[in-house]
Amino acid sequence: MPELPEVETIVRNLRRGTDGAPSLIGQTIQCAHLLWLRTLAEPDLETFQAILPGQTIQAVGRRAKFLTLILSESTLVIHLRMSGDLKMERSETSFAKHDRMLLEFASGWRLSFNDTRKFGRVWLVNDTQKLFSNLGPEPDDPALTPARFHTMLQARKRTLKPLLLDQRFLAGMGNIYTDEALFRARIHPLQSSETLDLQDATRLLDAIKLTLAQGIEANGASIDWVYRGGDFQNYFQVYQQTNNPCPSCGQPISKTTVGQRGTHFCPHCQTLKGA
DNA sequence: CACGAGACCTGTTCGC
DNA sequence: TGCGAACAGGTCTCGT
Numbered sequence: 001m002p003e004l005p006e007v008e009t010i011v012r013n014l015r016r017g018t019d020g021a022p023s024l025i026g027q028t029i030q031c032a033h034l035l036w037l038r039t040l041a042e043p044d045l046e047t048f049q050a051i052l053p054g055q056t057i058q059a060v061g062r063r064a065k066f067l068t069l070i071l072s073e074s075t076l077v078i079h080l081r082m083s084g085d086l087k088m089e090r091s092e093t094s095f096a097k098h099d100r101m102l103l104e105f106a107s108g109w110r111l112s113f114n115d116t117r118k119f120g121r122v123w124l125v126n127d128t129q130k131l132f133s134n135l136g137p138e139p140d141d142p143a144l145t146p147a148r149f150h151t152m153l154q155a156r157k158r159t160l161k162p163l164l165l166d167q168r169f170l171a172g173m174g175n176i177y178t179d180e181a182l183f184r185a186r187i188h189p190l191q192s193s194e195t196l197d198l199q200d201a202t203r204l205l206d207a208i209k210l211t212l213a214q215g216i217e218a219n220g221a222s223i224d225w226v227y228r229g230g231d232f233q234n235y236f237q238v239y240q241q242t243n244n245p246c247p248s249c250g251q252p253i254s255k256t257t258v259g260q261r262g263t264h265f266c267p268h269c270q271t272l273k274g275a
Numbered sequence: 276c277a278c279g280a281g282a283c284c285t286g287t288t289c290g291c
Numbered sequence: 292t293g294c295g296a297a298c299a300g301g302t303c304t305c306g307t
Contacts, residue, residue, distance in 0.1 A: 117299090156277090167302080
């Protein structure tokens with residue numbers, strides 16, 4: 001569920017500490033619990049539980065939708081996938097229904113990884129290189145200029161929406177922010193990537209950056225029964241707005257399936273170019 | 276290489 | 292009311 005802005009929000013909250021909870025940084029791990037085996041991708045459970053105790057969290061970061069906890073001697077990488085969430089709680093709190101992995105700290109606090117759908121994964125590695133080697137650029141990478149983005153789009157001949165969701169092409173976009181960014185750029189989700197000219201590519205890159213920045217500013221989106229405190233859902237222009245009037249032209253928003261993902265767009269404002 | 280289908284999971288909402 | 296189907300913010304793997 002979480003996309004770049006939601007992950008970034010979680011990272012910032014863990015770094016800063018929130019309503020009574022201390023920062024994750026500086027916490028020393030006493031032990032780790034694993035309640036669902038498959039949540040741990042690497043290494044095996046015994047190694048995982050043997051290596052963690054005594055290590056201190058030095059930094060909390062993000063790459064694409066991965067969270068990174070830099071420890072004294074290794075790095076703990078977490079991907080929340082569709083339903084994962086991370087929070088600090090007191091150690092005496094009982095485990096919650098969908099807790100999958102927990103780190104107990106010497107301070108009397110604990111980090112819980114709760115993940116209803118069990119898609120989330122955790123890796124404990126010495127080097128994140130391998131894990132991150134196939135990721136595309138961060139949307140706010142200064143090296144990602146409009147010209148460079150245009151070249152990347154030209155180099156593929158792929159339907160735009162699935163391409164933007166492909167983390168090897170661009171890191172961090174998910175279903176919500178892709179629909180919102182395509183609408184903002186007035187580009188049809190089925191448009192083929194190589195048909196975009198430099199002007200289209202520039203508009204799209206701007207739209208992506210703006211949409212993500214707005215998402216972060218709003219602390220992410222909270223929808224369905226998964227609430228994370230953000231309110232970007234109040235700013236959706238097309239996502240989950242099926243049949244509602246387009247904020248720009250008033251025509252009803254359409255919903256279709258593209259690349260097996262629900263896709264929202266305005267058929268009047270986002271026309272298929274050259275078709 | 277591009278694309279679609281199927282897996283992995285649980286919970287909620289929709290349609291009859 | 293009840294029950295199955297469809298769907299949900301992600302990604303991987305396989306087959307064409």
